[in-house]
Amino acid sequence: MFKKLSLFVLAAACSVGTTFAQTQPCGTDEHYQQLLKEYPQLAELEEQFNSQLTAGFAAKGTAAAEDTTWYDVPLVVHIVHDYGFNFEFIPDNTIYEAVKLWALAYVKNNPELSSVIPTFVPWVGNARTRLHLATKDPYGNPTKGVVRHYSYLTYKGSDQSKFAPWPNNKYMNIWFTRTIGNSGAAAYAYYPSSAAAMPHYDGVISLYDYIDRSNTIPHEIGHCLNLQHVWGNTNNPAVACGNDQVDDTPPTKGHTPGCIASAIYDTACATGYAKTYTSSSGMMDSVVNYPDTVNAQNIMDYTYCAAMFTKGQCFRMRTALTSPTAGRSNLWSAGNLAVTGALNPMPDLPPVAEFCVNKGVGGSTSDARTRFLAFNSPINFSFRNMSWNDTLSGVTWNFSNGASTPTSTSLTTVNSTFSVPGWVTVSLTATSNAGSNTIVNKQAVYAADTTPVGTAGYTQNFVSATDIANWPMFNHYENQFRWQFYNGAGKDDNSCVRFRSFDTSNRRTGTATGDLDDFITPAFDLAGITGNLYFNFYSAGASTNPGGFGTSKVFDSMQVDVSSSGGAVWTRLASFRTTDLANNGVSSTEFVPGSSSTWVGRTVSIPTSHRNRQTYFRFRMLAGNGGNNVYIDNVGISPFGTDVQDVVANGNGKSIIVYPNPSANGATIMYHAGNDGSMKFTIRDMAGRVVYEGTRNATPNATNTEFIPRSAVGTPGMYIVSLSTGDNFSTARMVVY
Numbered sequence: 001m002f003k004k005l006s007l008f009v010l011a012a013a014c015s016v017g018t019t020f021a022q023t024q025p026c027g028t029d030e031h032y033q034q035l036l037k038e039y040p041q042l043a044e045l046e047e048q049f050n051s052q053l054t055a056g057f058a059a060k061g062t063a064a065a066e067d068t069t070w071y072d073v074p075l076v077v078h079i080v081h082d083y084g085f086n087f088e089f090i091p092d093n094t095i096y097e098a099v100k101l102w103a104l105a106y107v108k109n110n111p112e113l114s115s116v117i118p119t120f121v122p123w124v125g126n127a128r129t130r131l132h133l134a135t136k137d138p139y140g141n142p143t144k145g146v147v148r149h150y151s152y153l154t155y156k157g158s159d160q161s162k163f164a165p166w167p168n169n170k171y172m173n174i175w176f177t178r179t180i181g182n183s184g185a186a187a188y189a190y191y192p193s194s195a196a197a198m199p200h201y202d203g204v205i206s207l208y209d210y211i212d213r214s215n216t217i218p219h220e221i222g223h224c225l226n227l228q229h230v231w232g233n234t235n236n237p238a239v240a241c242g243n244d245q246v247d248d249t250p251p252t253k254g255h256t257p258g259c260i261a262s263a264i265y266d267t268a269c270a271t272g273y274a275k276t277y278t279s280s281s282g283m284m285d286s287v288v289n290y291p292d293t294v295n296a297q298n299i300m301d302y303t304y305c306a307a308m309f310t311k312g313q314c315f316r317m318r319t320a321l322t323s324p325t326a327g328r329s330n331l332w333s334a335g336n337l338a339v340t341g342a343l344n345p346m347p348d349l350p351p352v353a354e355f356c357v358n359k360g361v362g363g364s365t366s367d368a369r370t371r372f373l374a375f376n377s378p379i380n381f382s383f384r385n386m387s388w389n390d391t392l393s394g395v396t397w398n399f400s401n402g403a404s405t406p407t408s409t410s411l412t413t414v415n416s417t418f419s420v421p422g423w424v425t426v427s428l429t430a431t432s433n434a435g436s437n438t439i440v441n442k443q444a445v446y447a448a449d450t451t452p453v454g455t456a457g458y459t460q461n462f463v464s465a466t467d468i469a470n471w472p473m474f475n476h477y478e479n480q481f482r483w484q485f486y487n488g489a490g491k492d493d494n495s496c497v498r499f500r501s502f503d504t505s506n507r508r509t510g511t512a513t514g515d516l517d518d519f520i521t522p523a524f525d526l527a528g529i530t531g532n533l534y535f536n537f538y539s540a541g542a543s544t545n546p547g548g549f550g551t552s553k554v555f556d557s558m559q560v561d562v563s564s565s566g567g568a569v570w571t572r573l574a575s576f577r578t579t580d581l582a583n584n585g586v587s588s589t590e591f592v593p594g595s596s597s598t599w600v601g602r603t604v605s606i607p608t609s610h611r612n613r614q615t616y617f618r619f620r621m622l623a624g625n626g627g628n629n630v631y632i633d634n635v636g637i638s639p640f641g642t643d644v645q646d647v648v649a650n651g652n653g654k655s656i657i658v659y660p661n662p663s664a665n666g667a668t669i670m671y672h673a674g675n676d677g678s679m680k681f682t683i684r685d686m687a688g689r690v691v692y693e694g695t696r697n698a699t700p701n702a703t704n705t706e707f708i709p710r711s712a713v714g715t716p717g718m719y720i721v722s723l724s725t726g727d728n729f730s731t732a733r734m735v736v737y
C-alpha cells in the first residue's frame with residue numbers, strides 16, 4: 001500500500017544556460033551505444049532484463065527495497081601504470097582509503113547524505129551492499145586486493161587496458177589509468193547485459209585521479225549493477241527529458257557538471273509526476289505522487305554533488321545482484337566469499353620490489369626516461385624505488401658495471417654513473433615486517449661504449465647475432481612487441497633486425513598501439529666530415545588488419561634520431577609512417593620480406609652539427625594495432641644515398657665511388673668486393689705515372705672502403721683511380737686540391 005505524498009513546488013533558480021567545457025564524467029552511454037551497433041541483439045537482452053525488473057518493482061513495491069539481506073561483493077583494483085609517480089601509480093594507502101569511501105555510498109552512510117535536499121530525504125535508499133577488497137586471488141594466494149600492470153596502455157584507457165581481469169563472477173574488477181580513451185570521459189562501465197556478452201571487459205575503468213572524487217566509482221559500480229543515468233542511456237545529459245526505468249527518480253534531462261541551484265531545484269521534466277500501480281488482485285489502484293523536483297543529487301547524475309541512490313535504484317541494483325546475468329548472483333554467494341576471502345581482514349604481506357628509471361640527472365637530457373648513455377657520462381642514470389604492497393622498513397640496491405654508487409639503501413632515488421660499458425644489472429630488495437622481495441633486472445640501463453665502430457663507408461649487414469652485440473635493443477614495456485635479431489630474411493643475405501609488431505596472440509587486451517621501443521647503433525666517428533653525409537638503411541614492412549572489439553586501425557611508425565651528446569639529447573632526423581613504412585601493403589599473416597624488391601632504401605641526412613667522434617643513431621618504433629613486422633638491414637654511413645650506394649653494393653662492376661670529391665684531406669673509395677675478396681687499386685696522375693697503389697683482402701660480396709690519405713697523391717690536380725676486384729675492373733676520376 002503506497003502512501004500518497006504531498007506535492008511540493010520548490011523555487012527554481014534561473015538557469016543561465018551555461019554549458020560547461022569540462023569533460024563528461026562518464027563514458028558508459030557512449031560505450032553502450034557503440035556496443036549496440038556491433039551487437040544489436042543486446043537491446044533485446046537489455047529489454048528482457050528491464051521488464052523483469054519493472055515487474056518485480058511493481059509487484060513488491062518500495063517496501064521490497066527495504067528487505068534486509070546484505071550483499072557482500074569482493075573487489076580487485078588494477079593499477080595500469082607507466083610508473084607515473086604522483087600520477088597513476090596510486091599509493092596503496094590511497095587505494096585502501098578510497099575503497100572505504102566507495103563502500104559508504106552502498107550502505108547509506110556516505111558523508112554527502114547530509115546535504116540531500118528535504119524533498120529527497122524520504123527517498124534515500126540503502127543498497128545494503130558491502131564492498132570488500134579481496135584477500136585471495138583467483139589462484140587462492142593471499143592478496144591485498146590490488147594488482148599493478150606496467151603498460152603504455154595507461155595512456156589509452158580503454159577495454160584494451162583491462163589487463164588480467166579476475167573472473168567477473170567472483171570479483172568486481174576496477175582499473176585505473178593515466179587517461180581514458182579519446183572521449184574525454186573520466187570513467188565508464190558496462191551494464192550486466194553487455195558484460196554477459198563480453199565478461200573479459202566487465203567492470204569499471206577510471207582516471208586515476210577520480211579514485212576518490214565526486215562518487216565517480218560508486219556511480220560506475222551503479223552501472224555495473226544495472227543503473228542507468230537518471231535521464232536514461234540514449235543521449236548526453238541536458239538534452240531531453242528522459243527516464244532511467246526507476247520510478248522514484250523523476251524524469252529529467254540530467255545535468256552537466258555544475259552543482260548549482262538551477263540543477264538541484266530543476267522541475268523541468270517532472271511537474272505533476274506520479275505513478276499508478278495496480279495491485280495483483282486488480283481491485284485497487286494506488287497512486288504514488290513522486291517529487292516534481294528532479295533528483296540532481298543522485299549519484300547517477302553528473303552534477304558533481306552526487307549524494308544518494310533512491311530506494312528504487314537500490315531495488316534495481318539488488319535485483320541485478322540476485323540475477324545470474326554476468327555472474328552477479330555468484331559474487332556474494334557464501335562459497336564465493338570464502339574463495340575470495342572477501343570477509344577476511346586484509347592480510348599482512350611482504351612488499352613487491354619494483355623500481356623504474358627516471359630521466360637522467362646532472363645535465364640536460366631529452367627523454368622522459370634515460371636508459372641509454374655513453375659510459376663515464378657526466379649525466380647520471382637515475383633509479384626510483386617503486387616497491388609496494390606493504391610499508392617498507394628498508395631497501396637494498398646493488399648496481400653492476402663499476403657504478404659510482406654501487407650500493408644504496410635509499411628509499412627514494414639513486415643516481416649513478418657507470419665506468420664499464422654494456423648492460424647494467426640492477427637488483428633491489430625491499431623489506432617490511434612481513435618479509436622481503438627482490439627484483440633483478442639485467443638490462444636496466446645501457447652504458448654505451450664510446451669507441452667508434454666506423455665512419456663514412458661503414459655498413460652493417462647483420463649477418464649473425466653477434467653483430468648486434470653493441471647495438472642495444474630496448475623492450476621498454478617488456479612485451480612481445482620488440483626489436484630482435486632475425487634469421488630468415490635479409491636485404492642481401494638471410495638475416496637482419498626486425499621489430500615484431502604482428503600480434504601472434506588472439507588477445508582481448510594489450511593492443512600494440514602505444515608501445516614504444518628503441519634500437520640504438522654503436523658510436524660512429526663522423527668528426528670533420530664535410531659535405532653530404534647520410535645514415536642509410538633498408539626497411540621492409542607491411543600493415544595488417546586490427547583485431548578486437550572497438551579498435552580502430554593505427555599504423556606503425558618509426559623515427560630515426562641522432563645523438564652527438566652520448567645519448568643525453570636526441571634530435572629527430574626522420575619519421576616513417578603508415579603506408580610508407582608498410583611498403584608491402586596489407587598482410588593478414590605475419591609479414592616476412594621476400595625478394596629484394598620488398599625492401600626500400602632509406603636515406604637520412606646527417607646534419608653537420610651532429611657529426612663528432614661519438615655519434616649514435618636510434619630507431620624508435622611506435623607500434624600500432626594495424627602494424628605488421630618491420631625489418632631493418634644494411635645500416636650504414638655514406639656520402640651517398642641508398643640509391644647510389646646500391647649501385648656499388650650490387651657489384652655491377654661499372655662503379656666505384658670516391659668521396660669527398662674533390663677532396664683536400666684525403667678521400668675514400670667505396671667498392672663492392674667479389675667472391676674471393678681480392679682487391680687491387682692503382683692511382684695515376686694525368687701523365688699516367690702510378691703515385692699510389694695497394695692490394696687488400698676485402699670482405700667478399702660486400703661493400704668495402706679504402707681510404708686514400710692526402711699525402712699519397714702529392715700535388716693538387718686530377719687523378720685516375722683504377723680498382724680491380726678479380727671479376728670486375730672499374731675506374732673513376734679523383735680531384736685533389
Ligand SMILES: [Zn+2]
Pocket residue numbers: 026027028029219220223229
Ligand atoms: Zn555513468
